[in-house]
Amino acid sequence: MTAADANTPPSSRTRVRREAHRGLYDKATLHAIVDAAWLCHIAFADDHGVHCIPTACWREGEYLYIHGSNGSRMLKVAEAGAQVCVTITHLDGLVLARSAFNHSMNYRSAAIYGTFEVVSAEHKAAALDAFMERLAPGRGGEARPGNSKELAATTVLRISLAEAASKVRTGGPNDDEEDLDRAVWAGVLPMALRPLPPEQDRPATGVVAPDYVSEWAHQARRCHVDEVAG
Numbered sequence: 475m476t477a478a479d480a481n482t483p484p485s486s487r488t489r490v491r492r493e494a495h496r497g498l499y500d501k502a503t504l505h506a507i508v509d510a511a512w513l514c515h516i517a518f519a520d521d522h523g524v525h526c527i528p529t530a531c532w533r534e535g536e537y538l539y540i541h542g543s544n545g546s547r548m549l550k551v552a553e554a555g556a557q558v559c560v561t562i563t564h565l566d567g568l569v570l571a572r573s574a575f576n577h578s579m580n581y582r583s584a585a586i587y588g589t590f591e592v593v594s595a596e597h598k599a600a601a602l603d604a605f606m607e608r609l610a611p612g613r614g615g616e617a618r619p620g621n622s623k624e625l626a627a628t629t630v631l632r633i634s635l636a637e638a639a640s641k642v643r644t645g646g647p648n649d650d651e652e653d654l655d656r657a658v659w660a661g662v663l664p665m666a667l668r669p670l671p672p673e674q675d676r677p678a679t680g681v682v683a684p685d686y687v688s689e690w691a692h693q694a695r696r697c698h699v700d701e702v703a704g
Contacts, residue, residue: 488639571647590631
């Protein structure tokens with residue numbers, strides 16, 4: 475992809491119009507936003523109206539994957555070939571300006587357009603294994619894998635990332651020049667999703683916390699220390 479391609483929206487409906495300078499169309503930015511997400515929101519329409527439903531997601535290559543029960547209304551509509559819009563948003567901070575009108579938020583977001591396709595039965599288990607590894611690397615080798623009945627009751631879909639756009643805001647407030655001398659605190663209140671201490675279910679004798687749980691606990695302690703120090 476050339477630099478020009480990276481700055482060109484793949485379709486008219488992916489073009490960022492409001493604050494167009496914040497629109498990004500390169501794969502690296504899109505992949506980073508998707509990979510940092512645990513959830514996405516899927517907007518679709520059916521005979522009952524328009525819906526927007528959150529669901530777990532993960533990326534493999536140039537596709538975003540979702541899964542759920544065969545009875546899911548959303549999955550049935552998506553499986554039938556309905557046009558959808560998948561969105562992901564990470565809120566990074568509240569931007570406090572010197573004037574009420576110029577307050578804003580820092581964020582990383584993505585919108586993906588198109589249709590889902592069904593992941594075939596022979597690849598379904600592998601796709602779900604990839605999701606398990608996304609949740610906790612190494613977990614797939616410890617938990618009981620899905621059996622034939624569970625796999626048969628599950629639908630896995632994927633949507634291409636080819637028609638997508640990212641939009642990102644960073645930095646401080648954009649105040650009007652005449653407001654810069656106002657005696658008002660201005661700046662950013664950062665925020666982030668962070669780990670908390672693990673909560674073990676029904677502790678069992680001889681069960682040792684795996685590395686990914688220990689690392690989670692370490693990250694939680696480190697975040698707590700940083701908060702206290704800050």
